[in-house]
Amino acid sequence: MAIVLIGAPGAGKSTVGKRLARKLGRSFVDVDARIEEVIGKPVAEIFADEGEEHFRRLEEEATIELLGSHEVISLGGGAVMNPAIREALDGHEVIWLKVSIGQASRRVGMNTVRPLLLGNVRGRLIELLRERTPVYEQLATQVVETDGRGSSEVADQLVAERLPAEDAE
């Protein structure tokens, strides 16, 4: 069973995922980073050159494959909107990193390389989260609030909350 991090752009999936894996001594993979490595260019360029639909196919393939082979996995922010990915998450530990619009906007910054946020970071985040929040909520087996807390603190809380369950296995 993998530990899967979901949440909005800027929630901290990549940052917290890496820290959590290090703390637990487990292997880590960030799906966006893996796609960039395999394709040989940044996600923003894949969007620009091949389009979002193409990226979503790459994302589906990479996510489903990595779910079977890695221990801590940071998903792309929009991955949970794909029904095949949602189905593949069944049985895994799914951690939702919650973040407010204000905090997420500040974290991703105005010079975002995130293609879906270009133009109006705050406005786009509001739209995306209106659609995605119920899905994050439905999939999550654990929820952690990240506003006003550093990524290390968030990872520490996740470790503390997980260990009793692990010991019981």
Ligand SMILES: Nc1ncnc2c1ncn2[C@@H]1O[C@H](COP(=O)(O)OP(=O)(O)OP(=O)(O)O)[C@@H](O)[C@H]1O
């Ligand atoms: N809890 C936190 N507190 C403050 N800053 C944070 C926190 N978590 C992440 N950050 C910072 O916010 C930025 C975005 O974090 P990160 O890239 O991990 O988000 P993400 O969820 O992976 O986003 P995306 O879906 O776009 O990949 C980074 O600069 C990171 O250092």
Ligand SMILES: O=C(O)C1=C[C@@H](O)[C@@H](O)[C@H](O)C1
């Ligand atoms: O929120 C999204 O839909 C995305 C988030 C990023 O992680 C990347 O997967 C890509 O930029 C799309």
Ligand SMILES: [Mg+2]
């Ligand atoms: Mg990320």
